[in-house]
Amino acid sequence: MTENTEVVVIGGGYAGVMAANRLTQRDDVTVTLINPRPTFVERIRLHQVVGGSHDAVVDYREILGEGVRLVVDTVTRIDAAERSVMLATGGTVGYDYLIYAVGSGSADPCVPGAAEFAYPIAGLEEAQRLRPIVDAAPATAAVTVVGAGPTGIETAAELAELGRAVTLVCGGVLGPYLHPRGRRSVAKRLAELGVNVLDGPDAKVTAVTRDAVRLGDGRTLPSEVTIWTAGFGVPDLAARSGLSTDALGRLLTDETLTSVDDARIVAAGDSAAPSNLPLRMSCQAAGPLGAHAADTVLSRIAGERPATLTIGFAGQCISLGRRLGIFQFADKEDTAKGYYLGGRSGAKLKEFICKGTVKQLADEGRKPGSYRLHKLFKEGKRQELLRAERDEASATAERAA
Known part of the structure; x- marks a missing residue:
């Protein structure tokens, strides 16, 4: 009689759903997905929740494979020694393998007053809470958006298109990821929408009050609604459970995404730090990482050696209101190139990607193992860097001996 393998996936975001669905390739694997809410959140649409143009949720029945058991609860601790997880509602769930895909959320702001008077939107409940306030x-x-990454830009554009008086405080450069050409295009569109963009070294928020924002150069901006999009953080579940993490709290793994502490724990998505060289937090990385994490577990179940991570990027897409957008092309190492797709075509491509990302999850649920994007890329600069680090460490050890 074939022994059944229990796999628990913590986190039902892009990486977790991809991993859970992919694991159902084997009939002798039981998959349990634990997530704190009963619906899937399209995090790349949360700015639309604030603007009222989308609810950013999908019923799990539309994207989860039939073989995946959904448990709506929160994991409070991982007991690696006992191979079990503790739930907020009480009780435990045992596992043979665990996939850690808890995702990311808002970083705790260290700016005085930000936690009390600014509204983060990195999570669904945060965005839903902000919408009626807006x-x-x-x-x-006066509406102030702090942080000029994709979420800050998209939120500023979404609200300005609705006629709101928006100031975008960059805290540095507008769209740090963007190539200068793409940045100029974004700046032009924001200006057309009437967004007041404050960038440069002095455009950093030093304090937030109930009705104002103070900048590093001493300026005080009136702000009846302050929206905080600067930075991301990850849940501290791994650290609280005694597992090794990087400085931000992401689970430290090797290049197969296996925890450096426990071969039965594999990580995926924003909460993973493979070789302490984490990838950009994005759904673009989450899907491939989720698929690779599942493949690592399936390889171990089959008694095979898991493959090492190879991943590539295509760029970054940003909505600039409902009608226009930009897709900033990049090389596979995730460095922006000098060309982009803008205007209506950029907006259509962004919407295609939003819908396509959910469709990929649903397709994997219907036909587990069909997703192949994480296998398209060959070794690149990441692997070269890791080899160089290993060679340097080996040389240092030899000199010490």
């Missing part, structure tokens, strides 16, 4: 604010109310 709706209730007078049409002429």
Whole structure:
């Protein structure tokens, strides 16, 4: 009689759903997905929740494979020695293998007043909480968006297109990922929407009050609604469970995404730090990482050696309101190139990617193992860097001996 293998996946985001669905390739694997809410969140649409153009949720029945058991609960601790996880509602769930895909959220702001008076939107509940506040604010109310990454830019554009008076405080450069050509295009569109963009070294928020934002150069900006999009953090579940993490709290793994502490624990998505060289937090990385994590577990079940990580990027897409957008092309190492797709074509491509990402999950649920994007790329600079680090460490050890 074939022995059954129990796999628990913590986190039902892009990486977790991909991993859970892919694991159902084997009939002798039982998959349990634990997530704190009963619906899947399209995090790349949370700015639309704030603007009222989308609810950013998908029923798990539309994307989860039939063989995946969904448990709506929160994991409070991982007991690696006992191979079990503790739930907030009480009780435990045992596992043979665990995939850690808890994702990311808002970073704790260290700026005085930000935690009390600014509204983060990195999570669904945060975005839902902000929407009625924006709706209730007078049409002429000053709205300040802090942080000029994709979420900050998209939120500023979404609200400005609705006629809101928006100031975007960059805390440095507008769209740090973007090539200068793409950045100029984004700046032009924001100007057309009436967004007041404050960038440069002095455009850093030093304090937030109930009705104002103070900058590093001493300026005080009136702000009836302050939205905080600067930085991301990860849940501290791994650290609280005694597992090794990087400085941000991501689970440290090797290049197969296996925990450096425990061969039965594999990580995926924003909460993974393979070789302490984590990838950019994005759904673009989450899907391939989720697939690779599942493949690592399946290889171990089959008694095979797991493959090492190879991953590539295509670029970054940003909505600039509902009608226009930009896709900033990049090389597979995730460095922006000098060309981009803008305007209506950029917006259509962004929407295609949003829908396509969910479709990929659903397709994997219907036909486990069909996803192949994580296998398209060959070794690149990441592997060269890791080899160089190993060679340097070996040389240092030899000199010490």
